[in-house]
Amino acid sequence: MTNGGAWAVEIDELVKKFGDFTAVDHVSIRIRVGEVFGFLGPNGAGKSTVIRILCGLLRPTSGHATVHGYDVSTHPEEIRRNIGYMSQKFSLYDDLTVSQNIDFFSGIYGVAKKRRPERKQYVLRMADLEERSDTITRLLPGGWKQRLALGCAILHEPPILFLDEPTSGVDPIARRAFWDLIYDLSEAGQTIFVTTHYMDEAEYCHRLALINGGRIIAAGTPASLKEELSSRTLLQLDSSDVLESMRALENEPEVDDVAVFGGGLHITVQNAERASFRIRAALAANNIEIRRLERILPSMEDVFVALIEAQADTEAARTESAGSVQ
Amino acid sequence: MSWQRIGAVFRKELRHIMRDPRSLGLALVQPLVMLLLFGSALSLDVDRISTLVYDADQTSASRELIRQFKGSRYFEVEGAVDSTKAVERGIDRNRILVGLVVPRDYAKHVAAGQTADFQILLDGSDSNTASIALSYVNALVQDYGNKLRASALSRHAGRSLPLPIDFQVRIWYNSSLESKNFVVPGLVAVILVVIAGMLASLTIAREWEMGTMEQLLSTPVRPSELVLAKMLGFFTVGAVDTVIAVLVGIFVFDVPFRGNVGLLALTSCLFLCGVFFWGILVSALAKTQLVAYQVGVATTFLPSFLLSGFIYSIDSMPKVVQAITHVVPARYFVTILRGIFLKGVGPEVLWGNILLLTCFMVAVFFLATWRLSQKLA
Numbered sequence: 001m002t003n004g005g006a007w008a009v010e011i012d013e014l015v016k017k018f019g020d021f022t023a024v025d026h027v028s029i030r031i032r033v034g035e036v037f038g039f040l041g042p043n044g045a046g047k048s049t050v051i052r053i054l055c056g057l058l059r060p061t062s063g064h065a066t067v068h069g070y071d072v073s074t075h076p077e078e079i080r081r082n083i084g085y086m087s088q089k090f091s092l093y094d095d096l097t098v099s100q101n102i103d104f105f106s107g108i109y110g111v112a113k114k115r116r117p118e119r120k121q122y123v124l125r126m127a128d129l130e131e132r133s134d135t136i137t138r139l140l141p142g143g144w145k146q147r148l149a150l151g152c153a154i155l156h157e158p159p160i161l162f163l164d165e166p167t168s169g170v171d172p173i174a175r176r177a178f179w180d181l182i183y184d185l186s187e188a189g190q191t192i193f194v195t196t197h198y199m200d201e202a203e204y205c206h207r208l209a210l211i212n213g214g215r216i217i218a219a220g221t222p223a224s225l226k227e228e229l230s231s232r233t234l235l236q237l238d239s240s241d242v243l244e245s246m247r248a249l250e251n252e253p254e255v256d257d258v259a260v261f262g263g264g265l266h267i268t269v270q271n272a273e274r275a276s277f278r279i280r281a282a283l284a285a286n287n288i289e290i291r292r293l294e295r296i297l298p299s300m301e302d303v304f305v306a307l308i309e310a311q312a313d314t315e316a317a318r319t320e321s322a323g324s325v326q
Numbered sequence: 327m328s329w330q331r332i333g334a335v336f337r338k339e340l341r342h343i344m345r346d347p348r349s350l351g352l353a354l355v356q357p358l359v360m361l362l363l364f365g366s367a368l369s370l371d372v373d374r375i376s377t378l379v380y381d382a383d384q385t386s387a388s389r390e391l392i393r394q395f396k397g398s399r400y401f402e403v404e405g406a407v408d409s410t411k412a413v414e415r416g417i418d419r420n421r422i423l424v425g426l427v428v429p430r431d432y433a434k435h436v437a438a439g440q441t442a443d444f445q446i447l448l449d450g451s452d453s454n455t456a457s458i459a460l461s462y463v464n465a466l467v468q469d470y471g472n473k474l475r476a477s478a479l480s481r482h483a484g485r486s487l488p489l490p491i492d493f494q495v496r497i498w499y500n501s502s503l504e505s506k507n508f509v510v511p512g513l514v515a516v517i518l519v520v521i522a523g524m525l526a527s528l529t530i531a532r533e534w535e536m537g538t539m540e541q542l543l544s545t546p547v548r549p550s551e552l553v554l555a556k557m558l559g560f561f562t563v564g565a566v567d568t569v570i571a572v573l574v575g576i577f578v579f580d581v582p583f584r585g586n587v588g589l590l591a592l593t594s595c596l597f598l599c600g601v602f603f604w605g606i607l608v609s610a611l612a613k614t615q616l617v618a619y620q621v622g623v624a625t626t627f628l629p630s631f632l633l634s635g636f637i638y639s640i641d642s643m644p645k646v647v648q649a650i651t652h653v654v655p656a657r658y659f660v661t662i663l664r665g666i667f668l669k670g671v672g673p674e675v676l677w678g679n680i681l682l683l684t685c686f687m688v689a690v691f692f693l694a695t696w697r698l699s700q701k702l703a
Contacts (some may be wrong), residue, residue: 055544079545085544089537093338095345100338107334108547 007066008033008160008191009054014063016049023049025062025214031193031207037185038205039195040304046214047195048088051164055085055191068160081110084153088164090145094138097111098148100131101137102155109156122215123151126181126254143174150181154190163194167201179204199301209308217307225303232256232306233272236296237279238264240289248286259305264292266302330554331547339529339559350563353525357567358518361574365510368637372458374402376422380413381406385433395426395469400462410445411648417449424448424459439478499668510581511663512636514571515656518594519601519630520623521567525560526605530698531615549698553691557602564598575667584670593666593680597659600687601626604655606695610635630656655686 009031014067016024025047033038039047052058054067056076068082092101102123106116124130127147131141137145146166160228163182167175179201186192186206194205202208202222209219239245245265249255254275257268269275272295284292298306304316339684377395395401404422407413413425425447435442446463450456533539542552556617572590575581605622612618632638633647634656640648651657658679665671665679673680 024436050555052540057540057543077548080544082544083544085541087537087540087544089540093342093538096338096341096537100341104334105545106340107337108331108545110328110330110546127350 006032008035008068009037009193010064010066011050011054012064012182014050014053014065015061016046016053016058017061022214024053024060027211027214027216029209029216029219031191033191036182036187036191036194036204036206038202038208039193039211040197040202040208040300041195041211042197045211047211048164049214050211051085051162051193051195053082054079055162056080057113057184068119084158084161086149086153086161086163086166088168090149092137092145092149092152095134095136097134098124098140099133101152102133102150104111105152106155110157111156119155119293120156123148123155126184127151143170143177146170146174146178147181150178154185158190160191160193163192165195165197167196167198177199187253190217199299201306202300209306212308212311215311218303218313222300226298226300228303228307231299233275234296234298234302235267235269235272235275236261236264236292236294237267237290238292239283240291244286245288248282249279252278252282260302266296327548327554329545332551332558335547335552335555336558338402339556340562343525343559343563353521353563354566354570356524357521357571358574360517360520361510361513361571362578364513364516365506365575365579368505368509368513372455372462373400375400375424375459375462377401377403377424377426378413378416378422379403379406380408380410380425380427382430383428383432387433387436388428391428391432391470392426394466398462398466400459400466413447417447420449421456421514422449424463436474461610466629489551506579507581507668508664509637510575510579511667512634512660513598514568514575514663515573515634515659516627516630516636518564518568518598519626519656520606521564522560522598522601523622523626524619525563526556527608527612527618528615529556529560529606530609531612531618532609534613535615550695552692552698553603553606553694556606557599557691560602560605561595561598564602565594568594568598581667583667585666586670586672589672589676590663590666593659593662593676593683596680596683596687597655600655600683600690603687603690603694607690607697610694629654633657634660636660652682653686655683658683658686 007030009029011027011029014024014027015022020101026284027046027050029037039050041047049058053060053072054065056072059073060078067079070078070082072079093104096104099120102120103116106119111119124133127144127150129144129148129151132144137148141150150163150166153163167178170178175198182192182194182204195202196202207219207221208225210217210225218228227236237245242260242263246258246260247263249258249267252275254271255267255269255278259266259268267275267279276293279293280290343353379392379395379688381392392403398401401424404416407416410427413422413427417425418420425445427447429443429444432442432444446460448456529629530539546681577584604626608622608625609618612621630636633640633643633651633654635651640651640657643651662676662679662683665676667677
């Protein structure tokens, strides 16, 4: 059985329960060959659980999943030969050198003896570790370790790569460099399934799914997800007092929603011009100085917050109506 | 099974061992220390028993009796005192184990051909040593009594008379009845078990704690390959330990080696594989390294020390405990080691033990492999 179709990963109504807790709740996803697919969600949303099921590390409670054409429940061994997995926790051997770690993973992934020197060189060059091949891995800085871990996961040139929060705890510059690597691999034809809770990283993905509380709440390209919010108009406000500003705008009729974002506020409005006028007036009345007030395009984070709020609203409505039936 | 994957894990394990000089040192020095310590301290022999003498008779006959004690290698006469009280004081103060009191009319009774009494005071607080000491006293007195009787008879008859029964004992395998010959071969087994419990019990638990286990399980490596390769890594250390232990036994403790070296090597391999698989199983069962280590040591050292027949004879244990000893692999290996070292016997005698050792090894290998694959749930 080989992968004839265009799907690298197919997940159909996947459920995973741990006792009473439902970590993954009827998740269905399809990932195209060669795609960089992002799995976005807060901690504990079920991202890692899905990845671990796909890697054959957990058994699903119900539903189906195939990876490279193989069913995870029945053909885990075939899947393990065709994937690279980089877990959330750094998982190379700290007490071995860079070069020894590479040799070890070459061995267990079954890289042919002839190919090994070439693959090793490739990984060392890719991770920029050529000078450090005899360094004990423990002594490498965080970003370098991540690159080495990625390198070890692709030694056997797997068609599909699972990266579980590969950039957590890595500085922004190293994160950027890491994403460049992911793009290189994608261009070479590898399918990449990556989880993250960094919203900015989501923008780098070809397609993504937002997951919260074990459920997919939205899926699509970054642009299409943002489009869902394009009907709304978003204003960015930087002022002398964030909390006072929020209070002053709470009952303003032109303002739909106010949310704290970094050091300022994101204000959802109907009409930018009318709302700006009202906002300036309201803040002036409260002696709040405006440093910046302008229209912005929604970021991934705005989309995510809006979607989670929408999900919470519909759920609340559902429980309310269920209550009123009784 | 892929030898390529097994080889990769094996080399990695060796590097872990080499990279951690503390545990490597421990693994190589500990057997030596244990062997020297237990080999010399764990003597079950009772000899040179400290003895104090009160000779109230002060005759040549009483001095002859005391000379019997002085001449024996089992008794060490510390000195003579002048009252029974002084002998008692010696026992009270732990100076001596045995007191010999010869009463005033001892020589008279001997000369008259009557039963001559004398008193032996024994410190019974260490019952085992006391009963051994008592048996030495009995043997010595009986022997001396026979001699006295024979010489009295020959005086009457005017010529020397042979003793009616002369019995000569020949002890096989350990003719000098030295306990080191009994202890040291068994000690080899105990030491290997301890090393295995210490080294191997950490291995899987450590991988879980470090997060590398999950990584391994996402690769094509199979549980059986992991268990086998890890065992082989430890085996190299265990094999060195075995050679050290055997050589120290033969050359430092002068334990006779009468059997076949090849058979010793083969059975040691079986035993080492078995106990390392055991350590890996414990490691796969435990959640943390700490628990694994404690369980590892508790399930290896104690049973091997107490239930293997290493010191305490299995035949004299209660039936229930005897049944338990069958799952202690050291039991079979201790028997094999003694058979090879002291008796020089081969597979024709030891096959049963070798078979059971093999069964243990195979069973534990499958258990460990099964346990590891259960982790995927």
